[in-house]
Amino acid sequence: MSETRLVWSSQAAGFERRHEAEPSFEEWLEFPVDRDLEQLRLLADALCCAKPVRPVLDRSLRVLLPHEAAQQLVLPDSFFNLSPDELLREQEARWVSRLMRLRE
Structure with missing residues (x-):
């Protein structure tokens, strides 16, 4: 976790930043x-029990x-008014087309 994210999350939990004056700061x-x-x-508890969010490529x-x-x-x-079944058929057609191109 980056330092910036750590500071933001710790401040959100109620922690406050403190620092020594001198010599080490x-x-x-x-x-x-x-x-x-x-x-x-x-x-x-929420951090311990939470499931990680996996990125989807x-x-x-x-x-x-x-x-x-x-x-x-x-x-x-009409492109924006497709039903889920139509989208699935179009996706499968593209997949088959891609497989056919890979075979060539």
Whole structure:
């Protein structure tokens, strides 16, 4: 976890930044006595029990050349009104087409 994210999450939990004056200028996080300890326990429990969010890659890669990227892509209104079944059939057709190209 990056230092910035650690500081933000610790401040959200109620910790405050402290630092020594001289000579080392050491910094640390301190949980004030007057803060709600139960909320801190709840946040710690949420971190322990939470499932990680895995990134999902978009495998529909398309490489655009500079002259292609400048063109506007015009989609008909019917494109936005497809049912889930139609989308699934279109995806399967593209998959079969891609497999056929790989065989060649």
